[in-house]
Amino acid sequence: MPPVAARKPKTITRFGDRRVDPYFWLREKSDPQVAAYLAAENRYTQAVMKPLEKFRKALYKEMLSRIRETDESVPYRYRGDWYYQREVEGLQYPIYCRRRGSKRAAEEVLLDENELARGHAFTSLGAMEVSADGRKLAGILAEASSGRVALGIGVNVN
Numbered sequence: 110m111p112p113v114a115a116r117k118p119k120t121i122t123r124f125g126d127r128r129v130d131p132y133f134w135l136r137e138k139s140d141p142q143v144a145a146y147l148a149a150e151n152r153y154t155q156a157v158m159k160p161l162e163k164f165r166k167a168l169y170k171e172m173l174s175r176i177r178e179t180d181e182s183v184p185y186r187y188r189g190d191w192y193y194q195r196e197v198e199g200l201q202y203p204i205y206c207r208r209r210g211s212k213r214a215a216e217e218v219l220l221d222e223n224e225l226a227r228g229h230a231f232t233s234l235g236a237m238e239v240s241a242d243g244r245k246l247a248g249i250l251a252e253a254s255s256g257r258v259a260l261g262i263g264v265n266v267n
Contacts, residue, residue: 119134179197190208190243192206204223
């Protein structure tokens with residue numbers, strides 16, 4: 110049987126609206142009871158999914174076989190330059206590039222997200238914008254290992 114989380118009702122009143130959340134206590138990640146419950150849930154999930162392990166691995170292998178790991182997005186024209194991103198086999202994150210003025214111009218790497226991710230469990234690059242003169246790059250970066258979100262402004266791109 111799956112573990113059942115204890116119900117510990119907590120009344121929350123916000124903006125004149127009152128509600129009762131019986132699982133509010135699960136938000137307290139430092140609480141040993143929360144850790145114990147989550148560990149029990151994980152053990153249960155692993156036990157229930159064990160018969161599917163071979164199938165899961167085969168399915169994953171098949172999905173990977175259908176993905177082009179080295180690929181390039183369709184370039185788009187912006188302020189006279191061509192922008193695109195490319196993925197490289199073996200790398201987890203995209204590389205953001207441009208070609209100045211022509212699709213045949215030399216490639217300029219604006220940002221290699223793999224470099225930003227080095228040393229972090231996970232990163233996520235949000236909105237990104239090149240300055241009007243094409244010399245600076247601004248973007249939003251979230252890093253899971255540090256839990257921080259950074260707004261990078263003024264990164265030189267050439």
